[in-house]
Amino acid sequence: MSQTIAHKTLHGPTPECLGPVTSEEARLLEKLDLIRLPRHVAVIMDGNGRWAQKRHLPRIAGHRQGTQSARTTIETCARLKIEALTLYAFSVENWRRPKTEIDFLMQLLREYLKKEMPLLQKNEIRMRFLGRIHELPAAVQKDVRDAMEKTAGNKGMVLCVALNYGGRAEIVDAMNTVLREQSGIAAPAPITEEHLSRHLYTEGLPDPDLLIRTSGEMRVSNFLLWQIAYAEIFVTETLWPDFNRARLLEALVEFQKRERRYGGIREGLPATEKPARVAGE
Numbered sequence: 552m553s554q555t556i557a558h559k560t561l562h563g564p565t566p567e568c569l570g571p572v573t574s575e576e577a578r579l580l581e582k583l584d585l586i587r588l589p590r591h592v593a594v595i596m597d598g599n600g601r602w603a604q605k606r607h608l609p610r611i612a613g614h615r616q617g618t619q620s621a622r623t624t625i626e627t628c629a630r631l632k633i634e635a636l637t638l639y640a641f642s643v644e645n646w647r648r649p650k651t652e653i654d655f656l657m658q659l660l661r662e663y664l665k666k667e668m669p670l671l672q673k674n675e676i677r678m679r680f681l682g683r684i685h686e687l688p689a690a691v692q693k694d695v696r697d698a699m700e701k702t703a704g705n706k707g708m709v710l711c712v713a714l715n716y717g718g719r720a721e722i723v724d725a726m727n728t729v730l731r732e733q734s735g736i737a738a739p740a741p742i743t744e745e746h747l748s749r750h751l752y753t754e755g756l757p758d759p760d761l762l763i764r765t766s767g768e769m770r771v772s773n774f775l776l777w778q779i780a781y782a783e784i785f786v787t788e789t790l791w792p793d794f795n796r797a798r799l800l801e802a803l804v805e806f807q808k809r810e811r812r813y814g815g816i817r818e819g820l821p822a823t824e825k826p827a828r829v830a831g832e
């Protein structure tokens with residue numbers, strides 16, 4: 552154990568990694584243990600429409616402002632050396648929205664990938680997309696593929712954008728892959744949790760330790776249903792376009808106050824889970 556601690560202190564992120572901070576951020580950073588950060592943070596970015604409505608603006612103005620919050624969250628998590636960040640950008644249910652709003656969201660994502668590529672590269676971010684990507688418009692699919700290819704060699708945080716994503720759809724897709732694998736096998740081995748996990752869109756990533764939802768709704772909205780089995784859930788009243796670095800640090804501080812028991816009676820880890828993230832690993 553003492554070896555791990557020595558290793559952690561040698562390579563952990565420092566408060567300086569965030570650059571200049573406000574007095575509120577400095578106060579939050581003092582409370583934060585930078586060697587006990589979550590390995591994987593997932594975010595349901597909600598409240599863009601309400602943010603716009605409060606300002607008598609069209610809903611799309613809220614989405615545009617929401618990209619600023621995405622930028623801040625992505626950069627901050629990367630600098631804190633969090634292993635993975637997953638943002639829920641478009642769900643399988645979002646096709647029910649007006650076509651103009653859907654088109655705007657697709658366009659916004661394409662613009663974002665183009666405009667933010669230098670920031671993603673500078674921070675060594677590797678991009679992944681979770682969802683039924685093959686059902687998206689061809690131009691979006693191309694940009695998504697390009698973004699993955701351009702960032703494939705990066706060694707820093709994995710940024711997953713959930714796009715045309717549904718938690719149930721993901722489990723169904725994984726099950727169908729397993730069934731295809733097993734077709735023709737007379738007596739296939741029973742499916743295990745590990746086996747199914749390997750066929751989820753998040754294959755190879757740790758499960759989220761922290762799920763953040765903005766705008767106060769107490770729902771998981773079909774997001775990472777399998778993976779959030781043991782995640783700590785942090786719901787904030789803040790609307791996504793107002794979610795800034797201080798609000799993110801606040802969520803991380805709150806996460807560290809929780810006692811994670813994984814169904815046991817004291818803090819411990821299920822056999823399949825790696826120990827809490829070790830900075831520098």
Ligand code: FPP
Binds near residue numbers: 598602615617663712
């Ligand atoms: C929920 O707000 C938000 C969305 C469905 C879209 C999220 C997309 C972005 C923030 C922009 C792009 C993201 C990336 C990663 C570049 P809502 O419209 O449901 O808000 P409401 O509940 O107040 O109506």
